[in-house]
Amino acid sequence: PIHGHPVASCPVTTGSGTSSGASGAGLAPRGPGAGLRHQRAGRAAHRALPAVVAGLRGAQGGGVVPPLPQLLRPPGLRQRAVLRGADELRVRPRRRRLLQRRRSGDARPLLRLHPSLPLPRSRSQVSSNRMLLNKVRPKFLNFPHELVISNQKMLRNFSYMSTFVERLEKMGYRDGETMFGAPYDFRYAVAPVGRPSSVGDAFFRALKGLVERASGLNGGRPVVIATHSFGGQLAHQFLVRQTRAWRHQFVRRFVPIAASWGGVVLGMLTLVSGNNMGLPFVEPRALLRQGRSLQSSLWILPSPAAFGTATPLATTKSRNYSAGDVADYLVAIGFGEAVGPYESRVLPLFGGELPHPGVPVTSVIGVGVGTPERIDYPGDDFDATPSVVAGDGDGVVNLASLVAVQTPWSRHGGDFRMVKVSNMSHNDLLVDDRALDIIIREIQRAD
Structure with a gap:
């Protein structure tokens, strides 16, 4: 879709010499009702864009295709596009409010605030970190809002995990019967025991019920908990808060994949330069305020236990900042309001040696990628703009963070294994056949 004001009617000359166009071609731009006619023609042209592309492709075999500026400049209609060359289109964007009413007859999808999120008190108070749900694709029924246990299905249409789910299905696991999904709203972070964390506490209660239900549906067999990235930290916090008897009864093995036990250096850069979260054509700095508003942004800051206090992770002309200087770093970048939450909610969880989760663990990590x-x-x-020095890791999580639990958890006396997959990036662990073979093998070995 072309956002902003759509181009008007789009007549197309195909290879056979026939001509077609959207309704509204030839409308005069002046006179009574001209504005309404122009809007209708624009919407018709928006719907006709796929036909334009199809016509151009069909014309490649023969016939004459006019230059794109001529195709997109019908007589009698004002041209709102800036055309550069004969094969490139640039449309001036129109500024729109986040919440807007759908125009009558407009077939374009409308983004609204997800109904499970608290509504702002006024339109001007829409927070920059509200998640949007495209109503045209209501498939993500349990992401990113609260966990629904009554019919907990894996997110088959969620491409992030779909390949992993398909591989499990090929091995005989059945969605909703022998495998279950537990999505979490990544904007929120849990707090130490005794401190308020409504979202995190509710998730842990729901996750505990899901584990017990999954075990009950399978004859009381204990479950294997497999996580990726931030999910590893969440599952670890969940496990250490359960009793030993409960863990022994319901959890057979914990399989964290690419877990950042000690944070990432990239987290320090994100709080200065922003993170577009993979969105194309979006400047990372445009989402800086949104990124700082996430509770989880403090969770991924480097911890002294993993990186030490002598190694500089961020430098300026006058000072070096190590993992032990994160509080000073937050003040220096103009984010001093985060110091309190960091010292009271993050350091108590990750500032020291992480406790063993109390169940057998197989940690799968990627290494050999510049990080x-x-x-x-x-x-x-x-x-x-800073210069970035790269080291070993999976492209997102540093090696020091990936292996932070290897020594202390191996000393624990429990069953701990670490599997390193060479030249494997953070997200490729869930889609690459070589990595998935290893992960599936570890799950089957435990099961």
Whole structure:
């Protein structure tokens, strides 16, 4: 879809010499009702864009195809597009409010706030970190809002996990019977025991019920909990808060994949430069405020236990910042309000050695991929573009964080294994056949 004001009617000359166009071609731009006619023609043209592409493809075999500016400039209609060359289209975007009413007859999808999210008190108070759900694709029924246990299905249409789910199905696991999904709203982070964390506490209660239900549906057999990335930290916090008897009865093995036990250096860069979360054509800095509003943004900051306090992770012309200087770093980048939550809610969980989860663990990690290890700013402030020094890891999580639990958990006396997959990036662990073979084998070995 072309966002902003759509181009008007689009007549197309196909290879056979026939001509077609959207309704509204030839309408005069002036006179009574001209604005309404122009809007209708624009909407018709928006719907006709696939026909334009199909016509152009059909014309490649023969016939004459006019240049694209001529195709998109019907007589009698004002041209709102900026055309550069004969094969490139640039449309000036129209500024729109986040919440808007659908125009009558407009077939384009409308983004609304998800109904499970609390509504803002006024339209001007829409928070920058509200998640949007496209109503045209209501498939993500349990992501990212609260967990629904009554009919908990894996997210088959969620591409992030779909390949992993398909491989499990090929091995005989059945969706909703022998495998279950537990999605979590990644914006929120849990807090230490005794501190308020409504979202995290509700998730842990729902997850506990899901584990017990999954076990009950399969003759009381204990479950295997497999997680990826941030899910590893969540599952670890969930397990250490359960009793030993409960863990022994319901959990056979914990399989964290690409878990960042000690945070990532990239988290320090994100709080300065932003993170577009993979969205194309979006400047990362445009989402800086949104990124800072996420509770989880503090969870991924480097911990002293994993990175030590002597190794500089971010540098300016006048100072070096290690994992032990994160509080000073937050003040220096103009995010001093995060110091309190960081010291009271993050350091108590990750500032020291992580406790063993109390169940057998197989940690699967990717290594051999360049990962940001140090951020060097050329001046005394953080306005200039930094240079990034790369080290080992999976492209997102540093090796020091990936292996932070290897030594202490191996000493615990329990069953702990770490499997390293060479030259494997953070997300490829869930889609690459070589990595999936290893993960599936570990799950089957436990099961």
